[in-house]
Amino acid sequence: xxxxxxxxxxxxxxxxxxxxxxxxxxxxxxxxxxxxxxxxxxxxxxxxxxxxxxxxxxxxxxxxxxxxxxxxxxxxxxxxxxxxxxxxxxxxxxxxxxxxxxxxxxxxxxxxxxxxxxxxxxxxxxxxxxxxxxxxxxxxxxxxxxxxxxxxxxxxxxxxxxxxxxxxxxxxxxxxxxxxxxxxx
Numbered sequence: 001x002x003x004x005x006x007x008x009x010x011x012x013x014x015x016x017x018x019x020x021x022x023x024x025x026x027x028x029x030x031x032x033x034x035x036x037x038x039x040x041x042x043x044x045x046x047x048x049x050x051x052x053x054x055x056x057x058x059x060x061x062x063x064x065x066x067x068x069x070x071x072x073x074x075x076x077x078x079x080x081x082x083x084x085x086x087x088x089x090x091x092x093x094x095x096x097x098x099x100x101x102x103x104x105x106x107x108x109x110x111x112x113x114x115x116x117x118x119x120x121x122x123x124x125x126x127x128x129x130x131x132x133x134x135x136x137x138x139x140x141x142x143x144x145x146x147x148x149x150x151x152x153x154x155x156x157x158x159x160x161x162x163x164x165x166x167x168x169x170x171x172x173x174x175x176x177x178x179x180x181x182x183x184x185x
Contacts, residue, residue: 007043008057008061008090010033010035010043011053011054011057011093012090012092012093013033013034013092014029014033014050014054015054015057015058015092015093015095015096016092016095016096017029017032017033018050018051018054018096018099018100019095019096019098019099019156020032022099025047026040026041026044026046026047026050027040029050051100054093054096054100055097055100055102055105057093058090058093058094058096058097059105059108059110059111059114060110061090061093062087062093062114063110063113063114064086065083065086065087065089065090066083066086066114066117066118068082068086069082069083069086070082071083071117071118071120071121072120072121075130076121076124076125076128076130076131077130077174079121079125080144080170080173080174081166081170083144084148084166084169084170085166087148088152088165088166091152091155094148094149094152095152095153095156097149098149098152098153115138115141118140118141118144118145119137119138119141120137121137122137122138122140122141122144123137125137140173143173144173147169147172147173148169151165151168151169152165
């Protein structure tokens with residue numbers, strides 16, 4: 001487990017380094033993250049291999065974040081908070097995905113499954129009367145993912161303070177989907 005955590009920490013650092021230095025060689029990336037060139041070459045032999053590995057790790061991290069939020073049983077408001085905290089733990093991968101997104105990723109089985117879990121969570125929240133019903137659960141999933149990506153990008157650019165990111169996303173999402181704040185047109 002310690003080796004896996006070390007690898008994930010290195011991958012997160014490399015994800016951010018690739019965003020900050022998009023044309024960097026492996027040697028330049030190794031300097032940017034503070035590991036030797038030999039260590040990085042043992043980890044990933046080519047830049048393309050590194051990008052593939054980061055894309056795969058990004059998908060895995062999202063799956064883990066969703067699984068660890070216990071969205072099947074969590075009270076909807078608590079589930080949102082835990083999900084955002086879990087996503088935030090690997091925010092570097094979100095930043096990486098924003099820059100290195102490939103349309104084929106959205107069609108991968110893992111992404112479709114992940115979206116389905118979120119759709120079911122939001123639907124359950126609607127059925128329990130916590131989330132408004134005039135916005136589909138699918139749209140809520142997209143809003144959640146979109147808000148997270150947008151605010152993480154804004155944090156990176158210095159437009160949103162790091163300490164407030166999760167609170168802002170949670171407020172924006174819940175104030176927009178909770179039945180208590182909804183006013184009929």
